[in-house]
Amino acid sequence: MHTQKQFTFRKSDGAGGDDRTAELIRIYLDLIAEAPDGQAAVAVDRCANCSFLFTNPRLTPADLDRKYAEIASFDLAHRRKRGRPPHLEERRRRTTPFLLDLLPHTSASILDYGGAEGYLLSPLIDAGHRGYVADYIDYAREDDRVRYLGQQISEEVTNCGPYDLILLLHTLEHVTHPVELLQSLGELLTPTGKIYVEVPLGAWLEWAHLREPLTHINFFSEQSVVEAAEQAGLYPCHVSTDWQYVTQSEKTPCINLVVGNTPDPAFDRSAIRSGRRQMNPLHQLWPALSVNPRYYGKIAVKSLLS
Numbered sequence: 001m002h003t004q005k006q007f008t009f010r011k012s013d014g015a016g017g018d019d020r021t022a023e024l025i026r027i028y029l030d031l032i033a034e035a036p037d038g039q040a041a042v043a044v045d046r047c048a049n050c051s052f053l054f055t056n057p058r059l060t061p062a063d064l065d066r067k068y069a070e071i072a073s074f075d076l077a078h079r080r081k082r083g084r085p086p087h088l089e090e091r092r093r094r095t096t097p098f099l100l101d102l103l104p105h106t107s108a109s110i111l112d113y114g115g116a117e118g119y120l121l122s123p124l125i126d127a128g129h130r131g132y133v134a135d136y137i138d139y140a141r142e143d144d145r146v147r148y149l150g151q152q153i154s155e156e157v158t159n160c161g162p163y164d165l166i167l168l169l170h171t172l173e174h175v176t177h178p179v180e181l182l183q184s185l186g187e188l189l190t191p192t193g194k195i196y197v198e199v200p201l202g203a204w205l206e207w208a209h210l211r212e213p214l215t216h217i218n219f220f221s222e223q224s225v226v227e228a229a230e231q232a233g234l235y236p237c238h239v240s241t242d243w244q245y246v247t248q249s250e251k252t253p254c255i256n257l258v259v260g261n262t263p264d265p266a267f268d269r270s271a272i273r274s275g276r277r278q279m280n281p282l283h284q285l286w287p288a289l290s291v292n293p294r295y296y297g298k299i300a301v302k303s304l305l306s
Contacts, residue, residue, distance in 0.1 A: 051275020052224035068136040087245035108164035114171030118146035182232035201253035221275035237264035
């Protein structure tokens with residue numbers, strides 16, 4: 001392991017920023033780091049073998065429980081005020097045909113793990129499939145056909161399986177043990193089932209500009225997320241990096257990965273982008289400048305100079 005960068009977080013860091021960032025810094029300092037002087041150091045370390053980037057010290061599962069218990073009311077109020085995320089329909093137009101191609105038959109069973117309101121399930125239910133959500137927080141769902149199964153891999157999640165498709169969308173960057181989670185979800189698949197993973201391209205720029213230490217604790221490249229899946233006993237059949245809408249008002253760079261329990265002979269391993277390549281500040285700069293030239297230009301220059 002190699003420490004890439006060291007951060008020091010103080011309660012004053014949240015002043016003047018958004019309320020959620022300030023609250024997360026407070027939760028970390030008061031309840032997790034228990035910092036008597038009101039500040040704590042957090043490093044971003046890198047695995048020498050696969051370039052997986054992660055925060056250190058690691059949050060424990062109990063730390064995550066504490067975090068979600070603290071922010072639940074804040075997040076629920078924010079989502080009620082916000083309503084649907086921007087560009088939801090465009091995101092559905094991208095994901096729905098891709099996901100339908102992964103399903104083997106009608107009336108398939110789909111679990112959206114960490115899926116919040118389950119917005120991406122509705123078009124799949126329209127196509128005749130069944131949709132379930134598991135999440136730390138029981139968010140209000142506009143589609144009453146989406147069934148909430150509780151937190152994490154509960155008994156109800158297990159009993160409703162096996163699943164033909166599991167969605168793991170912008171969840172893996174939040175968890176303490178990504179390999180163990182992938183392994184546990186893989187055990188819930190049908191023999192031909194697939195897991196569709198989306199994560200931010202955290203290996204590019206994000207890890208070097210950590211705003212608070214509680215939201216994203218893993219920063220993936222294509223190489224490291226494929227490595228995590230393979231360590232979990234899963235086999236990749238698709239990986240790509242694209243700029244796409246998630247829940248923000250602008251497109252962000254994301255890695256899209258599909259894995260299953262059996263090898264795919266058609267998968268081209270040579271197409272996997274390495275961590276070293278995707279950590280280069282210039283790697284995604286051209287498409288980034290068409291999205292938000294001022295923001296991405298500024299942080300790319302800062303990364304090149306640091």
